[in-house]
Amino acid sequence: MSLATIFNGLGSEVTLVYRGDNILRGFDDEVRSHLRGELEKRGIKIITKKIVEAVEKVNGGLDVELSGHEQIVVDKVMFATGRRPNVKGLGLEAVGVKLDEKGAIAVNEFSQTSVPHTYAIGDVTDRIALTPVAIREGHAFADTVFGGKPTRVDHAEVPTAVFSEPEVGVIGLTEAQAIAQLAKVDIYKSTFRALKHTLSGRDTRTLMKLIVDGHTDRVVGAHIVGPDAGEMIQLIGIAVKMKATKADFDATMAVHPTASEELVTMREKFATHVRQAAE
Numbered sequence: 001m002s003l004a005t006i007f008n009g010l011g012s013e014v015t016l017v018y019r020g021d022n023i024l025r026g027f028d029d030e031v032r033s034h035l036r037g038e039l040e041k042r043g044i045k046i047i048t049k050k051i052v053e054a055v056e057k058v059n060g061g062l063d064v065e066l067s068g069h070e071q072i073v074v075d076k077v078m079f080a081t082g083r084r085p086n087v088k089g090l091g092l093e094a095v096g097v098k099l100d101e102k103g104a105i106a107v108n109e110f111s112q113t114s115v116p117h118t119y120a121i122g123d124v125t126d127r128i129a130l131t132p133v134a135i136r137e138g139h140a141f142a143d144t145v146f147g148g149k150p151t152r153v154d155h156a157e158v159p160t161a162v163f164s165e166p167e168v169g170v171i172g173l174t175e176a177q178a179i180a181q182l183a184k185v186d187i188y189k190s191t192f193r194a195l196k197h198t199l200s201g202r203d204t205r206t207l208m209k210l211i212v213d214g215h216t217d218r219v220v221g222a223h224i225v226g227p228d229a230g231e232m233i234q235l236i237g238i239a240v241k242m243k244a245t246k247a248d249f250d251a252t253m254a255v256h257p258t259a260s261e262e263l264v265t266m267r268e269k270f271a272t273h274v275r276q277a278a279e
Contacts, residue, residue, distance in 0.1 A: 001035070003078060005165035008044050015045040015072055017064075022048055024162065028174035028223045034191075034207040035225050038166055041203060052079060085124045102126055109152045111141050119145070127155055159237035161230030166204060169233030171240050172221035173211050179273045184214030188246070189270040190262045194227060208262045210246065214272060217245040222263070232260050 001016075001023065008014045016023070016039070023039075023046065024032045036046055047066070054065040055077055064072045085104040092105065098114040100106045104126030111119045119141050122134035133155070140151040162168035178185045188210040197204050206226030213220050222236045239248070254261035 001039075001162050001164035001168075004044055005039065005042070008039075008042055009165060013043070013045075015047065015074065017047045017050055017052060017066060019051045020048060024168070027162075027168070027170060028209065028221070029176060030189075030209060031168060031170065031174075031207065031223050031225055034205075035162075035164065035166070035168060038204065038225070039164070042165070052077075055079075083123065083129060085126050087124055100126070110144050110150065111137055111153070128158055130158070130160070133158060157237070157240055159233045161233060163230065166206070166226050167224075167229035169224045169229030169231075169236075170222065171233055171237045172219075174221060174223070175209075175211055175273075178211045178213075178220055179275070182213050182215075182220070183275050185273040186212040186214045186246070186269050187271040187273070188212065188266040188268075190266050192259075192262065194259050195257050196227075206259055206262075208259075208266070210249070210263070210266060212246045214274070217247055218243055219246055219249060226259060228259070232263075236263065 004014050004016045022029075022032045023036055040046060047070075050066040050068065050070065052064055053067055056063045056065070058073065061073050061075050062077055064074060064077060066072070085102070087099065087103065087105060092099070095118070096115050097118055097120075098106045105113055105120040105124050107113055107120050107125050111121050111125070113120055121137035121141055123129045125137075127133070127137075133153075137153050140153045143149045143151040157172050159169070159171045161170075173181065175185070175187060190208045191205050193203075193205055204226075207224065208226070209221075209223040210219055211221030211223075212218065219240055222233065222240060224232055224236075249264050250267070252264045254264050
């Protein structure tokens with residue numbers, strides 16, 4: 001997403017091919033649809049439910065063959081193959097360190113492997129492959145082993161950003177996850193054109209969405225698509241980790257004129273989902 005919008009911003013014609021139903025697998029469905037619409041408004045062509053089957057050099061560029069025999073001729077191809085834990089050649093098998101079914105190093109809540117004096121942190125454990133998570137796991141390891149303070153890392157509710165244009169910032173449950181896990185879910189949502197774009201003339205709309213536990217009033221998810229979403233979600237992450245309620249958000253005074261004021265001024269529920277108890 002990030003590189004597609006970078007090259008688009010530099011003036012390149014960009015086609016983004018994704019094998020799934022929609023971009024950003026694992027994110028809230030509304031976030032996925034909103035970002036896709038914004039990218040397409042910028043001229044990025046998005047093709048889903050296709051895979052790249054072959055790339056052949058031809059006169060005038062590279063001929064990319066997609067599944068279904070669809071072809072695109074382009075100047076350059078960037079192919080994202082995904083990531084796998086890079087543990088080969090470390091001799092783990094020789095000392096008895098167990099791997100999980102994905103080939104990652106299996107660890108417990110303290111990052112300890114099946115060999116008691118051996119620990120593993122970061123992407124090789126395939127928990128959450130983000131730099132700040134690995135740093136936090138390293139701090140916890142040092143506190144546990146050298147500081148005399150056994151420390152677990154909480155991998156729930158990790159703020160996450162996608163540095164596309166517009167940016168995406170999320171924390172906590174998606175709407176679908178909340179519906180599956182909670183008996184009652186309240187959805188608050190706002191889509192709007194940021195004040196600066198009334199002057200720039202750009203047809204760019206921001207999406208902000210709060211997922212609330214309908215029984216406890218706790219905010220269990222926050223999703224933003226728009227300028228500085230990454231900056232905003234870092235601070236919202238503190239409130240979510242502290243188990244702030246929607247009433248806490250409502251009681252916070254807005255800073256005007258900002259986009260983030262929408263997070264504390266959303267009053268009307270967009271939707272409520274109630275799960276019927278099994279008989």
